[in-house]
Amino acid sequence: MHRRSLKLVFLMGLAALAAGPLRAKVFLTVDEALRLAFPGCAVERRTVFLTPAQKTRTEQLSKGEVKSALVNPYHATCDGKDGGTAYFDSHVVRTLPETLMVVIDPQGKVRRVEVLAFAEPEDYLPPAKWYGQFAGQGLGDDLALGRHIRNVTGASLTARATTEAVRRVLALHQVLSSPAPAGARP
Numbered sequence: 001m002h003r004r005s006l007k008l009v010f011l012m013g014l015a016a017l018a019a020g021p022l023r024a025k026v027f028l029t030v031d032e033a034l035r036l037a038f039p040g041c042a043v044e045r046r047t048v049f050l051t052p053a054q055k056t057r058t059e060q061l062s063k064g065e066v067k068s069a070l071v072n073p074y075h076a077t078c079d080g081k082d083g084g085t086a087y088f089d090s091h092v093v094r095t096l097p098e099t100l101m102v103v104i105d106p107q108g109k110v111r112r113v114e115v116l117a118f119a120e121p122e123d124y125l126p127p128a129k130w131y132g133q134f135a136g137q138g139l140g141d142d143l144a145l146g147r148h149i150r151n152v153t154g155a156s157l158t159a160r161a162t163t164e165a166v167r168r169v170l171a172l173h174q175v176l177s178s179p180a181p182a183g184a185r186p
Contacts, residue, residue, distance in 0.1 A: 024119035033101045038076035061171035082106040089165040102169040126152040139170035
């Protein structure tokens with residue numbers, strides 16, 4: 001009987017693990033987010049492999065870790081003009097993932113931040129208005145919680161993860177937008 005109980009507990013645990021991702025709330029698909037960010041614009045997905053130097057520079061600027069050297073910026077052209085670039089950043093908030101779209105305008109400032117998916121309990125998701133405070137922000141020391149970015153009671157880990165993601169995207173955009181040093185390979 002004891003063995004049967006252990007087997008039942010094990011199977012229930014597996015079922016709970018399998019059900020975990022089902023709790024993830026998907027708010028927008030990539031295509032929906034891009035249409036929202038760049039209505040009526042042509043959007044081109046690019047694939048970039050960061051060099052070790054670019055990865056290191058991005059980490060220095062963002063003051064955080066860059067986990068992958070593979071980057072897919074989505075560049076928009078609107079009526080023949082630069083419409084900005086969107087980046088998608090997936091990261092862990094507390095123990096579960098969140099995916100954000102961060103749109104950078106042609107001047108290198110944040111235009112908008114959208115939550116695409118959030119697997120943590122929704123109680124840990126800041127209100128939509130909170131994400132608006134990133135608009136117009138550039139990469140600098142003031143782009144930090146307690147400075148230009150307000151923290152959120154009850155969602156402080158999400159606020160920290162989001163701020164780190166926005167810093168990472170701004171740093172990445174800055175590195176990718178910088179001209180390559182003379183003699184460097186494309």
